[in-house]
Amino acid sequence: MYSEGDRSPFYQNCVKSCLKANCTDGGRSFTPSAAKQLELSSQIFLWNCRDECRYHCMWRTVQGFQERGYQIPKFHGKWPFKRILGVQEPASAFSSLLNLAAHVYMHAEMTRQFPVDRTPIVLFWHFFAAVCMNAWIWSIIFHTRDNPFTEFMDYACALSMVMILFVAAIVRVFHKRRKTVAVILVLSVLYYVEHVRYLYSESVDYDYNMVVNIFFGVAGCGVWALWAGAQVAAGRSYAWRALAFVAGSGAALALELLDFPPHLHAWDAHALWHLATAPLVPLFYRFVIDDLKYTQKAQGSGKNDYKLT
16 A cells, blocks of 8 residues: 555656646645555546546545535536445446346346247347346446446436337237337337437437436336236236336336435435336336236137237
């Protein structure tokens, strides 16, 4: 470890960067020990001296606000978080990891019972799982290290997960109306591509992006809720899981709409939202597996409720 009197070239370069980073204390909050920590994590998470100086300046500012009894401020639209092992938002990254683990586990269970084959609906649900797992991977990366590229990937992939749930509802509920489904699918894909192009631009309206996600999320959950309610009323009791998933998703979304300083400098509303969605993943996959079993059985009996081929 560095001693307080150490003046290694790495440390001196970092202090010089602090002086250029608009750091209000001229780099005094960046210590030799902080330089040592940066050396250990910079190669993995790509932190640089300027980032590190701003991070320590941020916490010096937070300390000043707290000492004066003021509310903790946001910095560039974000709450201050304490990094752990170089991870920028440890609580959100951990919660995203739980969601990814849930998808991986349940996808393996679905694969065991319904292997990837040429059956269109089974292929669709495997594609659904791949989209969701990809989204959570980028969520982990973004919350581990926030930069313009990881932010873009997180936002784009998050919308892909929201929209694939909407598409899944359309496919399941309106499968007999193939033209209607085809039109909705094409329009959804075109809109997604256009929105991703918009996210890649330098003038993103984050409120508009949130509205888009909420719109497709509410639309998808609304279709699922109406259909699942009708299925339960018709005696297909397994559909209760879809209703519970919709109710749980709505309750979890309320956390995302809240906004408060992070508890323990880690758990803000966004992190708690991700944590709340993790238990919902097995619930939905259990519904999907039961629904595939039901439709497979219905096809065998000639009911033709849902064509699998």
